[in-house]
Amino acid sequence: MTDNVLLELRDVGKVFAETVALSPTSLAIEEGSFVAIVGPSGCGKSTLFNVIAGLLRPDSGEVRLAGEPVTGATGHVGYMLQKDLLVPWRTVEDNITMAARLTRRVTAEDRAEARRVAVQYGLGDFLRHYPSALSGGMRQRVAFMRTLVTHQRLLLLDEPFGALDAQTRLEMQQWLLQVWRDTGRTVLFITHDVDESIFLSDRILVMSPRPGRVVADLANPLPRPRDIATLTDPLFNGLKSRIMGLLHGVAT
């Protein structure tokens, strides 16, 4: 363990009605890294997320963020799901400042920051729009900006692009990498899409169900910055066949 560890899990486990959702897992996530978690449904990735976010209290083990114990506590991570969860009664700007509105008084600085982020990432013309006027990709971008302005160092993204069409998804992935580069946050990214996990991450945790556990922890050697060409790189294909083998039980 280096000093650079932002998130640390020690033997974190969770059982639901005698089903082991997550067998005791230990992990260390470095500050500033982009870690993908890939696995089939039922492998415990969402359980893992909810434990880290503080929505679920684990049956065993401990979660530490920047050295502080945060097991079962909320309010210390950014969190985004496949559903954008924008509230229809607020404009884009007011949706971006939602975390502030839920915890304290929204200040002029909060609003200025929301506007700045929206302008910077291509939604400046839509600040006063209601979410219903936006396309799915734009809504996810707003949801991500809302996550970003919480100023949490750790962002948990649970299949954020899972509901988008392939084209939009690729655009969003490139957009996310750009934002990640600009802001230096640490990202934990759940997906069941192997290509997505490789395209985005520095490191890939492969999970497996019954019992839910991490079966492999792979470094991603692909150079950055990444673009469409990355998707056909031999390194990409090598990593992909390795992960596919782990997921589907085929030796490679």
Add this chain to the structure above:
Amino acid sequence: MSGARDSDTTALARYMTRRTGDGLARNTSRRPGTWRAVGRNVGIPILSIVLLVLVWEWIVVGFHIAPYIAPRPMQAYEAVRGDWVTLWPLVLATLRETIYGYVSGALLGVFLGVVMAKVPFLQRMVYPLLVLSQAVPIIALAAPLVLILGFSVVPIVIIVAWIVFFPVTVNVLDGLSHVDQDLLNLARVYGASRWRTFVQIEIPATTTPLFSGLKIGATYAVTGAIIGELVASNGSSLALYQEHANSNLNTAAVYGTTILMTIIGISWFLLVVGAEILATPWQRRSVARRAWRRRRETALTTAQVEN
């Protein structure tokens, strides 16, 4: 009802625009064809009422119905206009009873809905009593109310509130219990307090069901006031006026008063629909109209910084 349907079609239209579009959102603050929409939404209902009056006229004239059985529309109108000096204060009185009863019923309804949503024990305790309260025939309720409170406006207001609170409670309770759990979880992850989550998420998320309840209540409120007047009013009221006209075989006045009561009921409903439109701009606009409150806040903050 027409309001709810309107917002449905708007949502559908939006959905279709989004689907057929190229991923770019519409940048228009107003839907094209607003005037055509107004024509459709206001013109057609008016036309159907005109048709109803015409059918009434044709039936009375065509079947040679005697005026004391059923008057022609114009005769009913004349009966009301001829005695307007007497009727107008009675209309105001009915309106007053409706307003008092409706507002207190709606407030009580929201209160009960919130309390029941938040305290499951109270929900189990109170819900059966609420259903019971609505199963009691309202006429049977009126008599003891008059015995207790005397002939006055108070039992009338209570009867209106009694009718109005129930749909409000049921819809608020339903709305609060169906707020998206993921959204509530998101608020928790942000570290939001229960109070702020309630004010910022749960209350606004319940706006649509709340207004459903308020609209149902609005259609019944005037009916409740008339029933109350029939049983509890001291001397003069719209209901007693009609009863008097009826016993004098002044059928035109009976019909005229009925129409007057109907107009009060429709106006009340439309008022609530109007309130809903004002309270839920996001349901028919894609861009917020203005942000005066924010501008003022920003101005204040800037002023503070400058000082």
